[in-house]
Amino acid sequence: MIILFANQKGGVGKSTLSVLFSNYLSLAKNKPVKVYDMDFQRSLYNKAQAAEVIDNEPLYPVEAAELSQFTSIQKKASNQVSIIDLAGKMDDDELVPVFRKSDLILCPFSYDEYSVSSTIEFSFVILKINPKAKIIFIPNRVRSSVKYETMKSVQAALKNFGVVTNSITERIDFQRITTYDIPANIIEVIEPVFESIYNEYIDPAWHKTNT
Numbered sequence: 001m002i003i004l005f006a007n008q009k010g011g012v013g014k015s016t017l018s019v020l021f022s023n024y025l026s027l028a029k030n031k032p033v034k035v036y037d038m039d040f041q042r043s044l045y046n047k048a049q050a051a052e053v054i055d056n057e058p059l060y061p062v063e064a065a066e067l068s069q070f071t072s073i074q075k076k077a078s079n080q081v082s083i084i085d086l087a088g089k090m091d092d093d094e095l096v097p098v099f100r101k102s103d104l105i106l107c108p109f110s111y112d113e114y115s116v117s118s119t120i121e122f123s124f125v126i127l128k129i130n131p132k133a134k135i136i137f138i139p140n141r142v143r144s145s146v147k148y149e150t151m152k153s154v155q156a157a158l159k160n161f162g163v164v165t166n167s168i169t170e171r172i173d174f175q176r177i178t179t180y181d182i183p184a185n186i187i188e189v190i191e192p193v194f195e196s197i198y199n200e201y202i203d204p205a206w207h208k209t210n211t
């Protein structure tokens, strides 16, 4: 199956959560994962390369890939979970098949005003391209000290386009994540969110195609 991390808004945590989710699927769920970095900045790919330099056994392969490779990636995807980290831009026609044919679109966002309007705009475009797209919104970098006045109305708005998960909090240790493990203090932040996505969408789809 193919899972995208996507949002036209930059810096919302697409690459960070791609890595953590891939680590989680391979370490906690023992799933064969393959990661495709389709962002021309290659931040995820470079992180994986850096991990190899210091001699850590990779949990999964990480490939730098172009949008044009999507169809061939899709053909290989049936017996693995393919995670695709996309760039924060939407002006490429080659994104159309990507949004049409992926199984799940995980969309991190933050509760600030610009992130929300950008996320809604993004979702609108996705559903125009693929009315059946399954979008899962992940509130990220949520600060426990801040009272978000608009949280309820934002959730209500996003529910017109997909599902909203529990929040992932702002944590300084997210700046140091790697492709080869998940420290215990980070597990506790991501597990409730990832576990529900896994149980509801990934495990059932996996059984359907692999039994």
Ligand SMILES: Nc1ncnc2c1ncn2[C@@H]1O[C@H](COP(=O)(O)OP(=O)(O)OP(=O)(O)O)[C@@H](O)[C@H]1O
Residues within 6 Å of the ligand: 009, 010, 011, 012, 013, 014, 015, 016, 017, 039, 086, 087, 088, 140, 141, 142, 168, 169, 170, 171, 172, 173, 174, 175, 176
């Ligand atoms: N929950 C979090 N707590 C603290 N920092 C976070 C959290 N999530 C992401 N970050 C930080 O936010 C920054 C942006 O994250 P990231 O690069 O994953 O976003 P992105 O959506 O992939 O950005 P781009 O659109 O540029 O690809 C990074 O410095 C990352 O470490």
Ligand SMILES: [Mg+2]
Residues within 6 Å of the ligand: 014, 015, 016, 039, 043, 085, 086, 087
């Ligand atoms: Mg990124």
